[in-house]
Amino acid sequence: MSTGKLMARGVADMRRFPLPQLCTLVTVCMVALLAGTGLLILHNVQQEVLKTQAQARFQVYWSASSNMTDVETQWADLKRVPGVAEVSTFTPRAAMAELVRGLANAIPAAPAPAENATAANATADNATIADGTTVPAPSPNDLSWLEGENFLPPTALVSFDIPPGEAPEPWMGRMYARLHNLPGVEKVTYNAAQLSLATGWIALIQQAAWPALIFFALVVALVVGNTLKLMMLARRDEMEILSLVGAKPWFIRAPLFANGVVQGFVGSVLSLVCLKFLQTWLRSLLDVPPLFLKVEFLPAWQSFSLVFATTCVAGLAAFIAARK
Amino acid sequence: MVHLDHVTCILGGTQALNDVSLHVDRGEFVFLTGPSGAGKTTLLRVLYGDLKPKGGSAVVAGVDLMRLRSSGLPELRRKVAVVFQDFKVLPERTVFENISIALEVRGVPSASIDRRVRAVIRALDLEERSYALCRELSGGEQQRVAIARSMVVNPELILADEPTGNLDADLSRHLIDLFKQFNTYGTTIIMATHNREVLSWAPEARQVHLVRGQISLPTAEILSGAECVAARRGA
Numbered sequence: 001m002s003t004g005k006l007m008a009r010g011v012a013d014m015r016r017f018p019l020p021q022l023c024t025l026v027t028v029c030m031v032a033l034l035a036g037t038g039l040l041i042l043h044n045v046q047q048e049v050l051k052t053q054a055q056a057r058f059q060v061y062w063s064a065s066s067n068m069t070d071v072e073t074q075w076a077d078l079k080r081v082p083g084v085a086e087v088s089t090f091t092p093r094a095a096m097a098e099l100v101r102g103l104a105n106a107i108p109a110a111p112a113p114a115e116n117a118t119a120a121n122a123t124a125d126n127a128t129i130a131d132g133t134t135v136p137a138p139s140p141n142d143l144s145w146l147e148g149e150n151f152l153p154p155t156a157l158v159s160f161d162i163p164p165g166e167a168p169e170p171w172m173g174r175m176y177a178r179l180h181n182l183p184g185v186e187k188v189t190y191n192a193a194q195l196s197l198a199t200g201w202i203a204l205i206q207q208a209a210w211p212a213l214i215f216f217a218l219v220v221a222l223v224v225g226n227t228l229k230l231m232m233l234a235r236r237d238e239m240e241i242l243s244l245v246g247a248k249p250w251f252i253r254a255p256l257f258a259n260g261v262v263q264g265f266v267g268s269v270l271s272l273v274c275l276k277f278l279q280t281w282l283r284s285l286l287d288v289p290p291l292f293l294k295v296e297f298l299p300a301w302q303s304f305s306l307v308f309a310t311t312c313v314a315g316l317a318a319f320i321a322a323r324k
Numbered sequence: 325m326v327h328l329d330h331v332t333c334i335l336g337g338t339q340a341l342n343d344v345s346l347h348v349d350r351g352e353f354v355f356l357t358g359p360s361g362a363g364k365t366t367l368l369r370v371l372y373g374d375l376k377p378k379g380g381s382a383v384v385a386g387v388d389l390m391r392l393r394s395s396g397l398p399e400l401r402r403k404v405a406v407v408f409q410d411f412k413v414l415p416e417r418t419v420f421e422n423i424s425i426a427l428e429v430r431g432v433p434s435a436s437i438d439r440r441v442r443a444v445i446r447a448l449d450l451e452e453r454s455y456a457l458c459r460e461l462s463g464g465e466q467q468r469v470a471i472a473r474s475m476v477v478n479p480e481l482i483l484a485d486e487p488t489g490n491l492d493a494d495l496s497r498h499l500i501d502l503f504k505q506f507n508t509y510g511t512t513i514i515m516a517t518h519n520r521e522v523l524s525w526a527p528e529a530r531q532v533h534l535v536r537g538q539i540s541l542p543t544a545e546i547l548s549g550a551e552c553v554a555a556r557r558g559a
Binding site: 016017237238240241242243244245246247248249251 | 372394395397398399400401402405406412413414416417425426429430473477
């Protein structure tokens with residue numbers, strides 16, 4: 001009998017032992033789900049750190065007297081620099097509007113004047129300037145007087161994804177020099193401390209990822225392996241009889257191997273389906289103010305690895321169990 | 325067919341077989357008798373390679389058991405079929421599947437399997453139950469399935485360990501007749517039993533008596549079957 005037929009028989013024979021098969025499938029699915037959940041957490045923590053903190057941000061200030069046409073040309077050039085994630089630009093006018101809006105939000109709103117407020121009180125709040133003219137005091141909410149005296153320079157907030165393999169600090173030093181050398185640029189600041197912290201976090205996550213992956217792989221291997229071995233007890237008589245009638249080891253093991261592979265594959269695919277439900281639920285739970293955490297599903301390669309690893313472990317465990 | 329010389333076997337720390345020598349020729353019918361615990365089952369287990377002897381020399385169907393590795397076990401078991409008291413059939417498979425499995429492991433083509441299995445099923449009067457699951461069969465029918473499985477491959481040697489132990493007298497008689505019938509076709513049969521009635525149904529068979537792991541009758545130890553028959557005739 002060919003190996004293919006033996007494998008097919010192994011799969012067909014699964015229906016003969018529905019309860020042990022079902023119990024094994026549930027166990028494989030739950031263990032793979034546990035491992036998948038761990039991977040999901042790791043992946044999302046890393047994504048969140050990368051998204052929120054791991055970008056190099058440069059605030060570039062041009063001279064207030066710069067020609068805006070030249071500056072705008074430079075902004076357009078900046079957007080084409082490799083690795084640029086985002087460029088937010090502020091003309092002096094836009095910067096002033098932003099400042100006004102920011103201040104307006106920062107200063108508490110003034111209470112509405114009472115109808116019986118006295119003129120004396122009103123005069124007391126006014127200011128008298130050198131030529132004796134009295135000007136009305138501006139309302140804390142009315143900052144329009146600033147717009148006529150715009151002292152703000154054109155600025156740009158440029159965010160970069162640090163190229164893979166580059167050490168953040170030297171790279172940032174080079175980029176700082178490049179931005180600083182742009183014509184008309186007066187000052188450049190950047191988030192070195194924040195980036196350093198983020199880099200530290202990412203390094204920590206990556207360091208934790210390997211032990212976690214090994215741990216999950218071990219859990220999957222041990223639990224799935226032992227569960228399949230237990231399932232094989234249900235087929236012990238069959239193995240014994242096959243051996244008694246002169247079956248070669250491969251004749252006995254191939255169907256059991258196929259059984260294990262199917263269990264591992266179906267169990268891990270089911271676990272991914274469950275994981276998708278879990279991710280959707282977590283997303284709806286966490287993507288609300290003030291968290292706004294968008295829980296992402298595992299990337300394709302991790303999903304594939306989970307299915308592949310579980311299938312291999314299950315097949316191997318069934319094979320070994322049959323040997324014993 | 326069977327050549328055991330001074331075979332010893334230790335099982336669970338006790339000497340289950342002690343200096344056993346036994347020679348069985350092709351086509352012989354041999355009863356292994358003796359009380360429970362005498363070593364009958366142990367001797368059969370040695371013969372089908374389930375236990376490795378500790379000492380002595382043992383050759384069964386041309387296979388040297390002292391040098392037998394696990395990879396060589398299928399070769400031995402394709403020559404030696406075994407029937408057990410507890411039948412050892414697969415309850416969730418049909419009669420046909422239980423019998424055909426012995427041919428499938430040998431790689432026999434399916435057309436040939438079908439023909440041979442049907443022939444054996446007919447010979448053992450199991451035609452009506454061909455596609456019944458074995459768990460639905462009576463004890464006698466299950467034992468016939470086990471015998472059919474061992475006979476369908478036309479083995480050189482059949483080992484039977486108390487095959488009538490769970491059956492009533494009529495069924496036991498019928499099974500012994502079946503074994504005798506296959507024996508007349510040239511199959512060597514070694515059957516362990518402690519049932520004297522069974523022994524009386526095959527008086528021509530040689531009897532080898534085991535007590536405490538040793539063969540107690542010197543004639544059985546020394547003489548082969550042919551010599552034994554000649555000795556009987558002389559007597």
